[in-house]
Amino acid sequence: MEQLPAPFIRVINALKRLPGVGEKTATRYAMQIFDEGRTYIDQMIQALSDLAEKVTLCPVCNNLAEGGLCTICSDPQRDRTVICVVKDIRDLAAMEKSGTYNGLYHVTGGLISPLRGTMPGDLSLDAIKNRCTADPNIKEVIVTLDATVEGDTTAMYIKETLKGLDVRVSRPAMGIPTGTDIGYLDGLTLSRALRDRKNI
Numbered sequence: 001m002e003q004l005p006a007p008f009i010r011v012i013n014a015l016k017r018l019p020g021v022g023e024k025t026a027t028r029y030a031m032q033i034f035d036e037g038r039t040y041i042d043q044m045i046q047a048l049s050d051l052a053e054k055v056t057l058c059p060v061c062n063n064l065a066e067g068g069l070c071t072i073c074s075d076p077q078r079d080r081t082v083i084c085v086v087k088d089i090r091d092l093a094a095m096e097k098s099g100t101y102n103g104l105y106h107v108t109g110g111l112i113s114p115l116r117g118t119m120p121g122d123l124s125l126d127a128i129k130n131r132c133t134a135d136p137n138i139k140e141v142i143v144t145l146d147a148t149v150e151g152d153t154t155a156m157y158i159k160e161t162l163k164g165l166d167v168r169v170s171r172p173a174m175g176i177p178t179g180t181d182i183g184y185l186d187g188l189t190l191s192r193a194l195r196d197r198k199n200i
């Protein structure tokens, strides 16, 4: 790699930050990008620049949006009586892919983990209560968080904050193996877990 010009090294270093991309793959990608030529590189610059400038977080649910509400929050066909709480956008995508859920979402931005220094105030948790209080149509909050200690802790915290509200708080059935990351579940397992959800 030492023989490569500095601009190459900078691209390789940027690519290496992506999951599953090591030195070798990053170098291969950088070479390929260079070979594709000016038009391709300009398109990529524009696409990345749009990503940084135009993509925002939905002010209601924290899903990705293009300014304003996300496509789910602004979709009149969605069931507005239920909110599915997920830890990140990857888990939201897994839920959408399972094709069995048609309600709204709330993305927390992570899980409570005192070990990693993530406290409730670092996450979008109290906003769930605010949404339920502001909208009497919401009848259920499905806490679809990982079956881990952090997921359990976060679920319990959410349940506490919703105490006293006329809202069912449920969690997908723990047919989900302990330690499971929601984002890795297949659609069938996820839809079954959702169907058999239990009150918490």
Ligand SMILES: [Zn+2]
Binding pocket: 058, 059, 060, 061, 062, 063, 069, 070, 071, 072, 073, 074
């Ligand atoms: Zn939204």
